[in-house]
Amino acid sequence: MKALAIVQQFYPDVKYIRDATKSLEIEVTDRDCQTAAVKKHRDCALAVACKHMATVDGAIVATSAAYLVRGDTATRYKVPASVAREIVSFDRSGEFYPGTYWLDKPFHKLGAPGASGSNQRRAKPKPKAGFMQLRRGIRADLRKAAAPAA
Amino acid sequence: MSALNRIRKIYPEVESVVDASKDMDIVVEKRDTTSSKVRNHKECALAHAARRIEGVNGALINVTTAYIIKGDKAFRYKLPESVSLEIVSFDREAGFDIGEYHLHRPAPADKLHALRPGGHGKRTGKGKKIRQIHFTGNVRRKGDVEE
Numbered sequence: 001m002k003a004l005a006i007v008q009q010f011y012p013d014v015k016y017i018r019d020a021t022k023s024l025e026i027e028v029t030d031r032d033c034q035t036a037a038v039k040k041h042r043d044c045a046l047a048v049a050c051k052h053m054a055t056v057d058g059a060i061v062a063t064s065a066a067y068l069v070r071g072d073t074a075t076r077y078k079v080p081a082s083v084a085r086e087i088v089s090f091d092r093s094g095e096f097y098p099g100t101y102w103l104d105k106p107f108h109k110l111g112a113p114g115a116s117g118s119n120q121r122r123a124k125p126k127p128k129a130g131f132m133q134l135r136r137g138i139r140a141d142l143r144k145a146a147a148p149a150a
Numbered sequence: 151m152s153a154l155n156r157i158r159k160i161y162p163e164v165e166s167v168v169d170a171s172k173d174m175d176i177v178v179e180k181r182d183t184t185s186s187k188v189r190n191h192k193e194c195a196l197a198h199a200a201r202r203i204e205g206v207n208g209a210l211i212n213v214t215t216a217y218i219i220k221g222d223k224a225f226r227y228k229l230p231e232s233v234s235l236e237i238v239s240f241d242r243e244a245g246f247d248i249g250e251y252h253l254h255r256p257a258p259a260d261k262l263h264a265l266r267p268g269g270h271g272k273r274t275g276k277g278k279k280i281r282q283i284h285f286t287g288n289v290r291r292k293g294d295v296e297e
Contacts, residue, residue, distance in 0.1 A: 023281075081231050085238040093244030102281065 003110060007067050007074045010042055010060050015072040020105040024068075024077060026050060033096045044087065045096035063087050066103050076110065077103035153262070157217055157224050160192055161208050165222040169262055170255040174218065174227060176200050183246045194237065195246040213237055216253055227253035228260055 003017045028049040036045040041060045050059035050068055058069035063084045067074040079087070083101050090096040154167050178199040187193040191210045200209035200218055208219040213234050217224040229237070233251050240246040258264065 081234065084231065085235050088235045088239050089242045089244055092239050093242050095242050095244070 011058050011069050014074045017074050019109050020075050020077045023105055024103045026101050028098050030098050038094050039091050078106045080104055161219050163222055164224045167224045170225040170227050173255055174253040176251050178248050180248055189241045228256050
């Protein structure tokens with residue numbers, strides 16, 4: 001599912017998606033943690049903190065990407081590992097540590113070819129595909145998340 | 151304090167620390183999560199699971215690095231993000247998901263005694279603003295190895 005379709009599930013008014021060009025500093029307070037809801041992309045502690053920012057109309061926070069909605073445009077950010085850990089902890093126990101967090105500008109841009117698209121000849125045989133550990137007890141994958149009631 | 155000194159506080163028989171040359175798989179079972187202790191490098195669920203592997207005498211698990219003790223050697227592994235997430239969750243008493251986990255051998259730049267860049271330039275105060283680092287709270291700390 002494309003990024004725009006994902007965001008439109010939550011905010012149908014959004015028409016454009018763009019990548020962030022700068023990192024963003026976010027202050028999560030005790031109050032944000034208390035008013036937030038677990039396993040909710042739009043209402044977790046970080047999303048609530050984002051929505052306090054003057055120009056932000058809405059936020060969608062997943063474990064690896066975050067979208068901040070301003071008018072009809074959603075800006076995509078990369079969620080760093082330190083924030084992903086807090087999100088997993090929050091979804092499982094409701095505990096999100098207040099403090100200053102950062103959302104990064106994405107390294108892989110929207111529409112850019114992925115790392116697997118290289119046509120360079122491989123010097124070594126391709127290694128055996130590893131298994132993937134799926135995380136349980138946290139919010140659903142954004143691509144599979146059902147559209148919440150507005 | 152060096153890695154070897156920290157490890158010796160718990161496993162005095164260890165003589166040397168080496169980077170692992172191969173990845174390692176660890177299966178965490180239900181019994182590992184119930185018999186383990188939170189915020190304890192030696193007694194967490196992953197350490198319990200590691201000790202069930204043949205030839206492993208002990209394990210010390212940090213948030214991003216693990217030391218697996220075999221005889222008088224401690225083998226150093228890097229933990230992928232999926233494992234770090236589980237450790238933070240576990241230390242905050244939110245559970246450790248059972249399943250198969252993968253410890254990585256350190257990348258060349260992550261190896262012990264690898265040269266790390268930075269810190270040689272003169273600070274002028276005109277460059278990029280230094281970003282505040284967020285430290286994950288309420289989890290085990292690198293220096294707090296309990297005996």
